[in-house]
Amino acid sequence: MQSRVRRGSIGPLKIRQAGPDDVADLATLHVTCWAETYPGLLPAQEIARYDRDLRLRQWEQQIAKGTSRIMIAPGAGFAQIGPQREAALAARGVEEELYALYLLRTAQGAGLGRALFAAAFGPAPGPLSAMVLEGNDRACRFYEATGARLAERRPERIGDALITDLLYLWDTAPAP
Template identity: 80%
Template sequence: MEIRIARPSDAPELADLHVTCWAETYPGLLPAEEIARFDRDFRLRQWREQIARGGSRIVIAPGAGFAQIGPQREAALAARGYSDELHALYLTRAAQGRGLGRALLAAALGPAPGRLSALVLGGNDRACRFYEATGARLAERRPERIGTAEITDLLFLWDAAPRP
């Protein structure tokens, strides 16, 4: 399967993939109205802005998934040497279980991977197992509110470059 750096013309595909993956992954973990709030128009604006802004590495496997790694957004983690953050890694359900997640992670890491962090929605057990299999450890549980939902974000840290 082709994996490549996302181009501006990929924003519609990224939006479609993002909406599909949320619809497949988060029912039961997030309220339906929260999933629906992040519709295709929202995601299209998001991806157009992300690609135009630059500063992160966005890779796409057309029709299957995408990943984005960028600079660490939390100063405390950056100060501890976690210079990069996995902002997103999504695969459609049909694309899961074939090694594509590892390939997307490797492509998004680029040639000189460093220490990395990621936040995962509590209850997303498949993602947690994947991150642990690539060398991450669960470092912290963080309560959060999204809309009306009380959720838990799980902070995963890779103390060395991930093992895709």
């Protein structure tokens, strides 16, 4: 699947399935998006721990496994949806999970997030989950605008920091 999104000075962006040649771009996007999104929400040392080398290995493994759908808008963002990793949610019929949806700040606000999300979700409508770090208000608004509901708040410790993960659920296919 390929789609186009218009974005001001960036020009038309193509969304396509990521492959082995996209590993470096995925790693760079992932690191940059974390650096743009999580200051003040995660400890700086935690953000730094997920460096480009770690992300390169992660994306090489994810693409090689082939168990998830990874869509990329090269140089702008990516989305990844795959099998539910939480047994309790899978047992409730929530068979898929949005693992990641990241856009560079310069690529936000033009519909690219929705286009990546729709491309990764694919044609089979059904329940879906996602975890969001509390305080990532932009992501929460995005998920709610696509039909998700906040289902649960989960405290978690990362290093010395206590954070809260928010579990969002879509009971049906996300709204376009």
